Amino acid sequence: MRKFIIIVLSLLIATYSFAFADNIHHSIKNKIYFILGISPGSGIVDNDEIDFITGATKVGFKTGGSCELNIAKSRHHLETGLTINYQPQTISYNDSGSGFIGKRKMKLVILHLPISYNLHLFHDEYNKPLLITKLISYFTYIPFDGVADEGNVPDYTLEKFSREIAFSITFFPFYSNWGVNFEGSRGVAKLYQDKYHRFSEQAVGGYSGVAWSIQYRFE
Secondary structure, three states: OHHHHHHHHHHHHHHHHHHHHHHHOOOOOOEEEEEEEEEOOOEEOOOOOOOOEEEEEOOEEEEEEEEEEEOOOOOEEEEEEEEEEEEEEEEEEEEOOOOEEEEEEEEEEEEEEEEEEEEEEEEOOOOOEEEEEEEEEEEEEEEEEEEEEEEEOOOEEEOOEEEEEEEEEEEOHHHOOEEEEEEEEEEOOOOEEEOOOOOOOOOOOOEEEEEEEEEEEEO
């Protein structure tokens, strides 16, 4: 039932984002983007230094919209918006010495508020870019974290607020308004902590993401 509610809410947000962008792009000279994609390799970074812990991720998805502002009529732009990610993941424990044998299944809904610097490259005669590169700083919030434990697993904490940095490339074939985007992100603060994810390097317990998406550009 919860999964159904998440899917319905995500579809509503996607529909609203598309309609919102369509309504306002006529009133401003800057570009509006609608985003819909999948995140096949995203999730909490597990502690791979310990053999009896594995963190298997599943394919998630993302949707949202953003607005890009041109800086002094140049190739340089700033962008912000809102995306919603649904990311399932399972962390398995097999530590017989400590008595922790089981699984923790998580279904995270993550809101991303991006602030990015964009560089437009290879323009055509209508000043449309063929390629856009982005350096992104994300502020994240988890409004819903469905967690189901199986067996005996350690206690945990999950931070509602976190931060990420990301780099992305968007390619617009034949200078069209439809684009293909690849993005890789890395958490700069711990998101998940338990007995095995607390006293280790910074990346462990943070969020790491790889996503492919389709973008439509309103002009």
